[in-house]
Amino acid sequence: MSVATAVGGGRAEPLAVDGGTPVRHHSRAWPRWPVPAAGAEHLLNEVLHRGRWAISGPGEGELFERRFAARFAEYTGARHCVPTDHGSSALVIALESLGLEQGAPVAVPALTWVACATAVFxxxxVPVLVDVDEHTGCLTPQTLPMDVFPAAILAVHWACAMADVPALTEFAEPRGAVVVEDAAQAPGALWQGRRAGSLGRLGCFSMHHAKALTCGEGGAVVTDDPVLAMRLEELRADSRRYRPESRPGMLDLTETASVMGSNFCLNEFGAALACAQLEVLDEQHTVRNRNYALLATLLAGTPEVRLLRHAPQQDGLALYEVPVVFDGLPRGTDIASVAEALTAELGFPVYPPRAPLHRSSLLRPGSKAALAPLAERFEVLHRDRSYPVAEYLSTHAVLLHHRAFLGTEEDMADLASAVAKVTAALRTRGQRRASDGRN
Incomplete structure (x- = not known):
């Protein structure tokens, strides 16, 4: 049942989806995304006319791909960075670089984008789906299964909260497991002063269109391990690594071939754009985080609604999608209808989290014949498992994209007003149902 249908005509102010006046007039625009950094056009034009559009093309001057690798390694505090064409590719080569046996289990949070699991395949x-913490939406040592201990743990920083990678590492290493960070949603986030991605054995990033650091499509892996770094280079460039020095008119890649690789290289346009966008990332974080703190204050007086609770060790936020959790959601109310109601109030897309991976229509390894043995093991491993917290968050939270937080204090007031208005409507519905039950 929709929120509008359930509360229309009650004590709450009529919702916009039910013909009421929206909180925000349609003439007031929200911040756009992506926002090109100053100088981005100049760098792209340089690539366009320099005649070197890919890492595998000869040319003059430093590759932007190598320039971004150096700058992003410095930014994250890691010793090495290997860029890729997609965040999914970053996950694939990070896992391949570990040299695990075929079919080894890898812990993946049930509440995340499907690429985290498909990259494992x-x-x-074989991905082993794991429930998440109710306050952060991330997996923890306590949520890991004891009957199937993984060879690797994919610690995904979710939405705007960080997984406790040090605790996971302390738990995993004595058992011979490796922690890989998926920091796709957290470039620039801090855990006790250390950047996301630098806490695990490897850190993976996505620079997809929607991410806070974007070049349209791109990715990267960072690590402090020089052996893994050389292996990562070969895995993403058809068994080739960087030459020690660039030579005019020659390829920057040389055929070292210690491991068979694939072509997951970031092109020069994406690398140039990533260089430009990295320059403004922290400035944008400052604006987003200030607005996030304001929204948290404004929502503090709205009962049965909460934001994620970040661990005290997380001393720097990087927003991607900000969950607003409706703990007071009346039974039988679809969270999608709450998102629809908020969207109508704000003129800004509000949406629920994706379905947890155990019931995602996108995770169907059995649909690929080549994955049959792994798919069969995946099915056996997940019989009779449940994921109550992932289910709860996916059915009680809505998400706000980070672009909203590049706005003003007035924008945050609108967000809070819309949440309060819809919450009042939900409360009216709950009271009406309770009254009907008594009668």
Whole structure:
């Protein structure tokens, strides 16, 4: 049942989806995304006319791909960075670089984008879905299964909260497991002063269109391990690594071939754009985080609604999608209808989280014949498992994209007003149902 249908005509102010006046007039625009950094056009034009559009093309001057690798390694505090064409590719080569046996289990949070699990399959491994913490939406040592201990743990920083990678590492290493960070949603986030991605054995990033650091499509892996870094280079460039020095008119890649790789290289346009966008990332974080703190204050007086609770060790936020959790959602109310009601009030897309992976229509390894043995093991491993917290968050939260937080204090007031208005409507519905039950 929709929120509008349930509360229309009650004590709450009529919702916009039910013909009421929206909180925000349609003439007031929200911040756009992506926002090109100053200088981005100049760098793209340089690539366009320099005649070197890919890492595998000869040319003059430093590759933007190598320039971004150096700058992003410095930014994250890691010793090495290997860029890729997609965040999914970053996950694949990170897992491949570990040299795990085929079919080895890899822990993946049930509440995340499907690429986290499909990358595990692409690396010849089997994802083991794990429930998440109710306050952060991230997996923890306490949520890991004890009957199937994984060879690797994919610690995904979700929405705007960080997984406790040090605690996971302390738990995993004595058992011979490796922690890989998926920091796709958290470039620039801090855990006790250390950047996301630098806490695990490897850190993976996405620079997809929607991410806070974007070049349209791109990715990267960072690590402090020089052996893994060389292996990552070969895995993403058809068994080739960087030459020690660039030579005019020659390829920057040389055929070292210690491991068979694939072509997951970031092109020069994407690398140039990533260089430009990295320059403004922290400035944008400052604006987003200030507005996030304001929204948290404004929502503090709205009962049965909460934001994620970040661990005290997380001393720097990087927003991607900000969940607003409706703990007071009346039974039988679809969270999608709450998102629809908020969208109508704000003129800004509000949406629920994706379905947890155990019931995602996108995770169907059995649909690929080549994955049959891994798919069969995946099915056996997940019989009779449940994911109550992932289910709860996916059915009680809505998400706000980070672009909203590049706005003003007035924008945050609109967000809070819309949440309060819809919450009042939900409360009216709950009271009416309770009254009907008594009668």
């Amino acid at each position: 692409r690396a010849g491994l």
